[in-house]
Amino acid sequence: MASFLDNDVKYLAGVGEGRARLLASELGIRTLGDLLYFYPYRYLDRTKIYPIADVTAEQEGTYIQIRARVQSKRTLGIGRAQRLVVDVADASGQTELLWFRGAKWIEKRLEVGREYVFFGKPGFFHERMSIIHPEFESVDSPKASGAGALQGVYHTTEKLGSAHLGTKGIYHLVSALWPTAEKGITETLPEEIMRAQGLIGRKDALFNIHFPQSAQLLKAAQYRLKFEELFGVQLNILSKSAARTARADGFLFTRVGEFFNRFWAEKLPFELTGAQKRVIKEIRADTVSGRQMNRLLQGDVGSGKTLVALVSMLIAADNGFQSCLMAPTEILARQHFASIQKMTEGLGIRVACQTGSTRTAERRKILKALEGGEIDILVGTHALIEERVKFSNLGLVVIDEQHRFGVEQRARLWTKNNQPPHVLVMTATPIPRTLAMTLYGDLEVSIIDELPPGRKPIKTYLKSDAHRLAVWGFLKREIALGRQVYVVYPLIEESEKLDLKSLTDGFESISRDFPLPEYRVVAVHGRMRPEDKQQAMREFKAGHYNIMVATSVIEVGVDVPNASVMVIENSERFGLSQLHQLRGRVGRGADQSYCVLMSGVKLTKEARQRLETMVETNDGFVLAEMDMRLRGSGDIAGTQQSGLAFDLRIADLGRDGQLIELARRVAGGVLEVDPLLSSPANALLRTLSDRYAPRVPKDFSNIS
Ligand code: ADP
Ligand code: MG
Numbered sequence: 001m002a003s004f005l006d007n008d009v010k011y012l013a014g015v016g017e018g019r020a021r022l023l024a025s026e027l028g029i030r031t032l033g034d035l036l037y038f039y040p041y042r043y044l045d046r047t048k049i050y051p052i053a054d055v056t057a058e059q060e061g062t063y064i065q066i067r068a069r070v071q072s073k074r075t076l077g078i079g080r081a082q083r084l085v086v087d088v089a090d091a092s093g094q095t096e097l098l099w100f101r102g103a104k105w106i107e108k109r110l111e112v113g114r115e116y117v118f119f120g121k122p123g124f125f126h127e128r129m130s131i132i133h134p135e136f137e138s139v140d141s142p143k144a145s146g147a148g149a150l151q152g153v154y155h156t157t158e159k160l161g162s163a164h165l166g167t168k169g170i171y172h173l174v175s176a177l178w179p180t181a182e183k184g185i186t187e188t189l190p191e192e193i194m195r196a197q198g199l200i201g202r203k204d205a206l207f208n209i210h211f212p213q214s215a216q217l218l219k220a221a222q223y224r225l226k227f228e229e230l231f232g233v234q235l236n237i238l239s240k241s242a243a244r245t246a247r248a249d250g251f252l253f254t255r256v257g258e259f260f261n262r263f264w265a266e267k268l269p270f271e272l273t274g275a276q277k278r279v280i281k282e283i284r285a286d287t288v289s290g291r292q293m294n295r296l297l298q299g300d301v302g303s304g305k306t307l308v309a310l311v312s313m314l315i316a317a318d319n320g321f322q323s324c325l326m327a328p329t330e331i332l333a334r335q336h337f338a339s340i341q342k343m344t345e346g347l348g349i350r351v352a353c354q355t356g357s358t359r360t361a362e363r364r365k366i367l368k369a370l371e372g373g374e375i376d377i378l379v380g381t382h383a384l385i386e387e388r389v390k391f392s393n394l395g396l397v398v399i400d401e402q403h404r405f406g407v408e409q410r411a412r413l414w415t416k417n418n419q420p421p422h423v424l425v426m427t428a429t430p431i432p433r434t435l436a437m438t439l440y441g442d443l444e445v446s447i448i449d450e451l452p453p454g455r456k457p458i459k460t461y462l463k464s465d466a467h468r469l470a471v472w473g474f475l476k477r478e479i480a481l482g483r484q485v486y487v488v489y490p491l492i493e494e495s496e497k498l499d500l501k502s503l504t505d506g507f508e509s510i511s512r513d514f515p516l517p518e519y520r521v522v523a524v525h526g527r528m529r530p531e532d533k534q535q536a537m538r539e540f541k542a543g544h545y546n547i548m549v550a551t552s553v554i555e556v557g558v559d560v561p562n563a564s565v566m567v568i569e570n571s572e573r574f575g576l577s578q579l580h581q582l583r584g585r586v587g588r589g590a591d592q593s594y595c596v597l598m599s600g601v602k603l604t605k606e607a608r609q610r611l612e613t614m615v616e617t618n619d620g621f622v623l624a625e626m627d628m629r630l631r632g633s634g635d636i637a638g639t640q641q642s643g644l645a646f647d648l649r650i651a652d653l654g655r656d657g658q659l660i661e662l663a664r665r666v667a668g669g670v671l672e673v674d675p676l677l678s679s680p681a682n683a684l685l686r687t688l689s690d691r692y693a694p695r696v697p698k699d700f701s702n703i704s
Contacts, residue, residue: 004184005033013176019163026157035173036181037649039209039225040152043218044119044135047149053092057124060604064122066090067139069115075103086110088118095122096130102158115139124602135167150212174210182207188228190684193666199224209650223659226651230663232692233438233646235677238667239689242675245291249419251395253287257318259349260311267343275450276304282446283312283424287396293422298430299448300620301584302455305426308448309398310340312424317349317376321395321421324378326385328401330355336400337379353379354389398424430577430620432628434657437664438646449621458587460595460615462571471596472513475565479519479546483564483591487549488582490573506569507549514547525551552578561589571597571614572607576627579614606630628654646694 009032010020023029029038042063049067068088075084084103087096097118099106110116120134135153154170165173185203194201200208204217205224212218272280279297286293299305313323325340327333337353344351352366352375369375373392378384382399425443436445463471475485487510489503507523514521522545524536540548541560548563552574566586571579579597587593597611613626651659670685671677677686 003033005031005036005181007032009035012173014173019165022160022163022165026160027155032177032181035177036206038154038170038174039650040154040167042153043150043212044153045150049117051092052090052095052129055095055122055129057127058605059122060124062121062605063119065117065119066095067115067117068095070110070112072112073107073110075107088116096128097134098130098132101133102161105158105162110136137168150215150218152210152212171210178207178210188684188688189231190681193231193670197227197662197666199227202228222650225649226656226659227663228688229646229648229651229692230656230660231667232688233648233694234660234664234667235670235685235689236692236694237438238664238671239675239677242671244294246675247292248290250287250290250292251319251321251419251422252290253284253315253319253321253395253422255319256315259314259317259347262347263311263314263344267345267347269343270452272307273304273448273450273452275299275448276308279308279446279448280311282444283308284315286444287312287315287422292420293424294443295422295424295446296436296443297424297426297446297448298436298621299426299428300430300451301428302588303428303448303451305400305428305448306336306339309400309424309426310343313377313396313398314344314349316396316422319395321393322370322373322376322378322391323396323398324380324384324389324391324394325398326380326382326400328382330357330381332400333379333381340377340379349376350374351377351379354384355381356383394421396422396424398426400426401428428620430580430624432621432625432654432657434660435628435653438653438660447621449619456587456592457618458583458593458595460583460597460618462597462599462611462615464599464601466601468598471567471598474594474596475547475567476514478565478594479514482562484540484543484545484560484562485547485565485567486563486585487547487567487569489549489551489569503549503551510547510549519547520545521547521549523549552582559588560585562591564589564591564593566593566595567598568595569598570600571611572599572603576610576613576623576630579610580620580623583614583618628657646692 008020009015009023009029010017012032012035015023020030023035027038029035044065048065050064052066052068055064055066066088068090071087071089071094073084073086075082077083082100082103084099084107085096086098087094089095097120116136116138118131118134118136120131122129122131124130152167152171154167156166156170160166160169163169182203185206187202189199189202193199199205200217200220202224205221208217208221209225212221283293283295286295297305297308309325313325316323325336327336333353333355337351340351350369352369354363354366358366366375366378367389370378371390371392378389378391380389431439433445436443478485487506489506503523503525507521511521522536522540524533524540528536536548539545543562563586566583568574568579568582574582583595586595595614597614599607599611603611610626610630613623617623646653653660670682674682677689
């Protein structure tokens with residue numbers, strides 16, 4: 001059904017062809033609806049203005065507003081290094097404003113002697129305050145003196161700005177659109193749900209999101225719109241998962257037989273951790289339920305996921321089913337194969353391994369045995385899915401360290417017209433629970449949150465540059481004990497602005513501080529040829545070097561048990577999940593391992609919080625939750641890995657965890673009564689569910 005909001009934005013008064021093209025290319029706004037659903041990302045509170053002298057270093061990194069007069073302005077530097085410096089003052093004091101981008105455009109808009117309201121995050125250097133890229137508005141402009149205390153700030157770009165489509169320009173367009181658009185806004189949620197959840201109507205919400213009449217109404221508007229989005233997503237996910245479980249076509253692994261029992265009694269070299277036992281129970285319950293299992297197993301590196309997989313595969317074999325275990329790389333596949341062979345020796349279970357480098361003759365033999373039911377467990381790379389290797393009766397697929405959601409979907413393709421195998425996906429990338437609920441909404445989630453006993457937790461320290469000498473002394477003592485050390489830098493080349501230590505600088509200074517012949521230093525970075533990188537890695541592992549200087553690109557697969565110290569330079573520049581991944585490179589041997597986070601003396605509140613959390617905990621899940629709260633979901637590894645995208649304009653899968661849980665409960669309640677949303681009373685919800693179907697990456701879109 002065509003609606004007024006589907007019309008091209010160019011027909012709106014004040015837009016026209018040229019600006020419409022800009023809106024489309026810069027912000028993806030093509031229709032009037034796109035504009036209506038383009039919400040401010042922040043609001044200016046016009047009631048709170050700080051005297052400059054009252055702003056303290058405590059407020060570094062948080063938004064503040066000042067009202068000040070321009071005293072002078074000057075442009076420094078040339079070309080790309082050009083910047084605009086503006087001195088402003090109020091009755092209490094003065095401060096400096098800086099622009100690195102759009103200097104020319106800003107310069108023209110700021111008049112010396114005139115008063116403006118500036119909004120931005122203050123920074124402090126040697127007690128002196130400055131604000132980089134503040135937003136501003138003349139105090140004479142009607143908006144700045146107007147009664148509406150809250151004013152929306154829209155994302156905009158320099159290009160849009162120069163076409164008079166800065167945040168104010170967009171605000172004017174939405175204002176022009178509203179009187180006509182409001183008539184066409186219809187409710188998308190049933191009344192009972194709105195009443196039960198205390199939600200305001202959709203029209204009210206859209207009005208207040210653009211033109212908040214009060215802080216309270218703005219909050220109600222945000223809540224209502226976020227709920228609608230998350231509720232739509234959960235309805236979509238849960239109804240699909242209900243359809244899957246309703247099929248009841250899962251293989252039954254009811255027997256616990258010879259393979260499992262003998263392995264348990266004779267082979268298992270250690271007591272399982274409580275977490276491993278719990279997860280095995282969960283898998284057992286799934287595989288006798290009559291439904292097909294789709295389970296995501298999360299557990300930090302070293303938590304013993306492989307053993308859980310092996311036990312599950314033995315039970316499959318006890319029930320006469322074949323299993324396959326897929327690893328992301330050939331090396332990992334071979335490693336799994338070797339350890340499984342060793343652990344199952346003498347049990348009579350038949351294990352084979354096929355990877356890209358398996359010879360043709362050998363490959364033929366394996367494929368034939370597989371089809372003939374003479375192999376119980378096949379280990380290989382993800383390529384096994386691509387090739388659609390034929391099994392005689394595949395009952396369980398285990399995918400290790402998956403990096404794309406699509407892998408799991410493809411696994412279901414396997415026996416398209418027959419019964420689908422159970423699927424267990426294992427990952428060491430911690431994904432916060434509420435995020436996993438959405439991204440892997442159709443999967444049950446198991447968590448191993450306990451490491452096998454006897455592991456020494458890595459000790460983490462936060463040290464400022466002032467302690468460098470002491471840190472170097474510590475490295476020398478560790479090296480004297482025969483250990484190896486990583487020193488990681490965030491960037492390869494010196495960045496003018498951020499003044500980061502570059503890898504090359506670092507390599508030079510470390511080579512100077514750790515001289516030959518006692519110390520041997522090697523550098524590894526992303527711009528090296530892969531062969532050279534691999535060789536350096538191999539030589540480091542073999543002990544030819546005691547220090548590896550690297551950028552953050554150190555291979556994920558690097559496993560050097562003798563390396564016991566990870567030094568991370570400029571650690572405040574890294575995100576939490578990256579810091580955790582880097583720290584995971586040590587602590588792989590029997591020795592006590594250490595992680596030293598080097599940082600500048602001055603840290604923003606957020607950076608300090610991040611680094612202190614690293615010092616306090618080794619728990620990847622705690623860190624992932626914190627990361628998500630600090631940064632939102634966009635940057636979380638799992639979000640990108642999943643490749644799924646939801647059309648969310650206001651909700652954030654990271655920050656809105658509580659609301660996700662609520663939306664999920666409400667959606668679950670509705671689906672319990674009407675699993676297919678087929679009753680006429682649920683027509684609105686069916687539309688909502690379709691509206692929030694995830695966009696699956698192209699290459700998987702034909703897979704359901
Ligand atoms: P990951 O979860 O990273 O895949 P692995 O399964 O490779 O971890 O296990 C890491 C190491 O810990 C292996 O050497 C494995 O044999 C060992 N391990 C697994 N479970 C236990 C346990 N319950 N007690 C002691 N060691 C264990
Ligand atoms: Mg593993």
